[in-house]
Amino acid sequence: MVEFVIGAIIVVLVFFIYTMMNKKKNRAEIDRLDMKKTELLHRPVHEELAKVKRLNMTGQTEALFDRWRTEWDEVVTIDLPAVDEKLFLSEEQTDKFRFGAAKKTNNEIENRLHQIEKKVNNILSELDQLVGSEEKNRSEGEDMHTRQREAKKRLLAHRHTFGKAASVLEVQLEVLAGRFEKFADLTEEGNYLEARELLMEIQAEMDAMEHKMSRIPVLMTEVNHTLPAQLSEIEHGYKEMKQDGYLLDHLQIEKETAALKEELSRGRDLLLKTEVGETELIVSDARDSIEFFYDLLEKEVMAKHQVLKDEGETGTAIAGISDQNEELLEETDLVKQSYQLSGEESDVPKRLKEEIYHLEKQYEILHGRIQEEKTAYSFLHDELKEIQARIAEMKKEQQGFAAFLQTLRKDEVEAAEELHGLRNQLQQIMRKVKQSNLPDIPDYYREMSEDARVRIQQTNTHLNEKPLNMKAVREQLDTASASIDHLANKTDELIDQVALAERMIQFGNRYRRTHPAVGPKLNEAELAFRQADYSKALELCATAIDKVDSKGLKKFDAQYKQEQ
Numbered sequence: 001m002v003e004f005v006i007g008a009i010i011v012v013l014v015f016f017i018y019t020m021m022n023k024k025k026n027r028a029e030i031d032r033l034d035m036k037k038t039e040l041l042h043r044p045v046h047e048e049l050a051k052v053k054r055l056n057m058t059g060q061t062e063a064l065f066d067r068w069r070t071e072w073d074e075v076v077t078i079d080l081p082a083v084d085e086k087l088f089l090s091e092e093q094t095d096k097f098r099f100g101a102a103k104k105t106n107n108e109i110e111n112r113l114h115q116i117e118k119k120v121n122n123i124l125s126e127l128d129q130l131v132g133s134e135e136k137n138r139s140e141g142e143d144m145h146t147r148q149r150e151a152k153k154r155l156l157a158h159r160h161t162f163g164k165a166a167s168v169l170e171v172q173l174e175v176l177a178g179r180f181e182k183f184a185d186l187t188e189e190g191n192y193l194e195a196r197e198l199l200m201e202i203q204a205e206m207d208a209m210e211h212k213m214s215r216i217p218v219l220m221t222e223v224n225h226t227l228p229a230q231l232s233e234i235e236h237g238y239k240e241m242k243q244d245g246y247l248l249d250h251l252q253i254e255k256e257t258a259a260l261k262e263e264l265s266r267g268r269d270l271l272l273k274t275e276v277g278e279t280e281l282i283v284s285d286a287r288d289s290i291e292f293f294y295d296l297l298e299k300e301v302m303a304k305h306q307v308l309k310d311e312g313e314t315g316t317a318i319a320g321i322s323d324q325n326e327e328l329l330e331e332t333d334l335v336k337q338s339y340q341l342s343g344e345e346s347d348v349p350k351r352l353k354e355e356i357y358h359l360e361k362q363y364e365i366l367h368g369r370i371q372e373e374k375t376a377y378s379f380l381h382d383e384l385k386e387i388q389a390r391i392a393e394m395k396k397e398q399q400g401f402a403a404f405l406q407t408l409r410k411d412e413v414e415a416a417e418e419l420h421g422l423r424n425q426l427q428q429i430m431r432k433v434k435q436s437n438l439p440d441i442p443d444y445y446r447e448m449s450e451d452a453r454v455r456i457q458q459t460n461t462h463l464n465e466k467p468l469n470m471k472a473v474r475e476q477l478d479t480a481s482a483s484i485d486h487l488a489n490k491t492d493e494l495i496d497q498v499a500l501a502e503r504m505i506q507f508g509n510r511y512r513r514t515h516p517a518v519g520p521k522l523n524e525a526e527l528a529f530r531q532a533d534y535s536k537a538l539e540l541c542a543t544a545i546d547k548v549d550s551k552g553l554k555k556f557d558a559q560y561k562q563e564q
Contacts, residue, residue: 161217223267303381340469440532455480515548
């Protein structure tokens with residue numbers, strides 16, 4: 001019974017706590033919504049509407065003012081009172097513990113306040129736009145009007161720099177003045193927003209007008225004086241060069257300059273209409289073309305200078321590589337008596353001789369064309385540069401081949417010295433083996449020694465052949481060197497192995513008295529040692545020691561290392 005009562009009390013307490021928490025939560029939400037309602041009520045709509053009253057209350061301004069005031073009255077007299085009623089309902093539902101209904105009411109209040117806030121924000125935004133437009137129109141309108149007057153003064157003061165375009169600019173400035181009058185009328189009528197849009201258009205037109213007035217005098221100078229003068233200079237230079245014997249028909253200068261003159265004439269017509277943008281493109285293209293013409297004519301002058309200067313030197317250079325090639329042919333024949341050359345190596349001078357022959361023919365044709373004076377010097381110069389480049393390549397190839405022939409003798413001397421060194425190395429190895437007092441020499445070592453001797457002998461045979469094949473000599477040398485290096489390594493291994501086997505047998509003999517069973521194995525090891533089978537001797541001896549003393553080999557190893 002007691003447990004039942006305690007359980008009931010706990011349930012009641014839990015329900016009471018839950019109810020109080022929900023009630024507190026709902027009341028906090030109601031307070032928040034009420035504060036939001038109050039904040040909307042105190043938005044500065046009245047103050048902003050008062051600012052509008054100071055403007056011209058006619059036209060667009062009057063219509064907007066009436067709409068905003070009506071919308072704000074709806075907010076104050078209809079929308080917010082409706083929210084108050086909903087707040088009271090939510091409080092009542094909360095007091096009656098109808099939390100679900102109260103939550104639904106609060107959601108409705110939230111949505112209604114959101115709609116009211118949007119309406120109030122829209123009113124304030126439009127008010128700010130209107131008042132701001134009036135202020136900006138006043139300051140920027142004065143600035144635009146000042147700029148228009150300054151432009152008109154400049155046109156009057158510097159009329160001569162605008163040429164016939166001055167009258168068109170005058171008309172355009174008068175049109176702008178009319179736009180200012182329209183702007184003033186809209187402002188006077190209270191149509192501030194429409195006036196703002198017009199002012200933006202006037203500003204863009206004023207920017208364009210000032211740009212035209214800054215560029216037209218410059219472009220007038222370009223199309224009327226600077227560029228035509230440069231074209232005349234090019235035409236004059238072109239005629240003089242033709243009289244001096246230059247062949248320039250391929251440049252088509254006359255055709256191109258005529259086309260440029262037409263373009264400049266079109267640019268002048270466009271400037272009379274104050275069309276600056278397209279004229280800028282015409283002037284830019286004309287500058288590029290004129291600079292290109294200058295470069296072409298200069299190239300012809302430089303080409304003639306280089307052709308007349310380098311033609312004789314080029315002929316001399318061809319004769320020089322031809323003489324050098326004859327010397328290479330003779331030297332190659334001499335070298336072939338002492339050294340073997342591959343077909344490709346021995347054919348180098350012959351191939352170069354044939355190429356020099358074709359180069360001489362190419363030069364003769366070029367020389368004839370230079371004498372005829374019927375080809376543009378720029379074309380002749382390109383051909384001459386091609387011949388000069390080929391001469392440089394042939395010189396380089398001749399120098400490389402001459403160095404190769406010199407290298408053959410050097411390689412022969414170096415090979416003989418290297419072979420002598422290998423002989424000395426083999427003799428040192430043999431002395432080292434003899435001084436080691438080995439009981440006998442293993443068969444495998446005898447074979448390696450013989451192989452090394454044969455390799456040296458074969459290398460010597462190739463080195464004494466006539467004509468000498470240096471490639472074969474180098475291959476034999478490399479093989480002999482590898483064989484000697486291998487023999488040297490195996491020699492060291494053999495000497496170390498003999499010493500180790502001898503000491504291990506001596507160490508194993510200590511066990512004969514205490515362990516007679518090791519005798520046969522040690523006898524076999526000694527026999528193998530005397531027969532030069534040192535690896536077998538080591539294996540037999542180690543097996544015998546390990547059989548009678550598991551730590552014997554470790555003892556031997558420590559002792560042997562100490563003795564070294």
